[in-house]
Amino acid sequence: MIDEYEKLLAGLDDVDWAGLEHAYGSAHDVPGHIRTLCGSDDEAREQAFIRLFSSILHQGSRYSASPVAVPFLARIAIAGPAAARQDTMLLLTRLAVDWHDGYDVTTGINVAGWRAAAAECGPAELLPWYEDQLAVETDPEKRARLHEMRDWVAAGNSFDSRWSALQAYDAVLAELPGLLVLLDDDDVRLRTRIAYLLAWFPEVSATSLPRLMTLAAHEKDPVTAATALLAAGLVGPPSAVEDIPPYLDAADPLMRWAAATAPVRLAGLDEAPVGPELLGRAVTELTAAAHSRFDHATDYFEGDLHGHIERTLHALPPTSELTAAREALDACLPRIARDRSGSRTRKAIEQLFPAPRPHPASRYADLTVAQQELLADLAGHQHAWVIRSSAGRLRELGLPCSQEALQSFVGVLRTA
Numbered sequence: 001m002i003d004e005y006e007k008l009l010a011g012l013d014d015v016d017w018a019g020l021e022h023a024y025g026s027a028h029d030v031p032g033h034i035r036t037l038c039g040s041d042d043e044a045r046e047q048a049f050i051r052l053f054s055s056i057l058h059q060g061s062r063y064s065a066s067p068v069a070v071p072f073l074a075r076i077a078i079a080g081p082a083a084a085r086q087d088t089m090l091l092l093t094r095l096a097v098d099w100h101d102g103y104d105v106t107t108g109i110n111v112a113g114w115r116a117a118a119a120e121c122g123p124a125e126l127l128p129w130y131e132d133q134l135a136v137e138t139d140p141e142k143r144a145r146l147h148e149m150r151d152w153v154a155a156g157n158s159f160d161s162r163w164s165a166l167q168a169y170d171a172v173l174a175e176l177p178g179l180l181v182l183l184d185d186d187d188v189r190l191r192t193r194i195a196y197l198l199a200w201f202p203e204v205s206a207t208s209l210p211r212l213m214t215l216a217a218h219e220k221d222p223v224t225a226a227t228a229l230l231a232a233g234l235v236g237p238p239s240a241v242e243d244i245p246p247y248l249d250a251a252d253p254l255m256r257w258a259a260a261t262a263p264v265r266l267a268g269l270d271e272a273p274v275g276p277e278l279l280g281r282a283v284t285e286l287t288a289a290a291h292s293r294f295d296h297a298t299d300y301f302e303g304d305l306h307g308h309i310e311r312t313l314h315a316l317p318p319t320s321e322l323t324a325a326r327e328a329l330d331a332c333l334p335r336i337a338r339d340r341s342g343s344r345t346r347k348a349i350e351q352l353f354p355a356p357r358p359h360p361a362s363r364y365a366d367l368t369v370a371q372q373e374l375l376a377d378l379a380g381h382q383h384a385w386v387i388r389s390s391a392g393r394l395r396e397l398g399l400p401c402s403q404e405a406l407q408s409f410v411g412v413l414r415t416a
Helices: 004-011 030-034 042-055 065-079 082-097 111-119 123-136 140-154 159-182 188-197 202-218 222-235 238-243 243-250 253-269 277-292 305-314 322-331 343-352 369-379 385-398 404-416
Strands: none
Touching: 004 065, 004 111, 030 042, 030 065, 030 369, 042 082, 065 082, 065 159, 082 188, 111 159, 123 140, 159 188, 159 202, 188 222, 202 222, 202 238, 238 243, 238 253, 243 253, 243 277, 243 385, 253 277, 253 305, 277 305, 277 322, 305 322, 343 369, 343 385, 369 385, 369 404, 385 404
């Protein structure tokens, strides 16, 4: 532990961590991991992050220790060691909106709906049920188990993931006033991280929206600027759409993509001045983006820009002509190199290769353009497990079924 960072962890040892839980039981080890983040040992810091991600955010689940850790993590993100700040911001973001930022990628989070659903399964609602069960249960073993569960709920816990996730979300919400300073940080990665985080907190949009628009207007890094612009579209009120159109003429294609995406969400709001002309222009820009290969991408939809375009187009208001977006959807279909879940990859394989190939297999040069693009993206896929999970189907179709074989098939014939 470096002395200059000790003040960031004031109060860390005052928490009854042993009385809190994470994915593996007692959270007694959490303060040690948090303290290691402020140390000088890079390898130990990396291991501490791994353990925190797997314990207080295990496969998207949050626990009683998760929101309690947030204030200390926020202090590290703001003023901790340079080597720890970006990953700490990533952990804070995942604690706040893991899963939501994937499912709600084009519409923004419906926090009011989330709060209503969580309230129905919170401790205040569950506790009376356990009391009623204890009042009539006579079996000693069952009563002991009910007592244990009743006491756990009475301590402020719930079995419902929506409720536990909301506690972590609210803990990050409470830290946002301090985290806003990162919008002016010298580290571009931190400016990007805070802009992305703000996209999922519409409750502070009165404060964040003007800051996001300022960042979009003056930021020189295209990823940061595009992240901020799309965040503004996700949290802004209907009137925010008036500030978006000028960016459709931006020099950077990623900025134009963000400017084309933002109006689609705003068009679904009441009183939003989004006419057919603006939506038509947005579809045109998204179509151009769908035909492009980007050297960089934002964190939205975990960097799967073409998957994001697909979701955006399907989110067009019912009055829009989705047929006008058909070209863009077709162009996105084979672009699956960043598909993390594997769903887009499986869909593309089935649609572009509906039947087995002739034997011996066709040459790469004899395939359609879309088929070539799909195999090229499979060869360069960022998530190797997706290729492995599709290997059986690729084999059935008479196609190369490993990433190495795909690279050979695509690469050799491309240079011929």
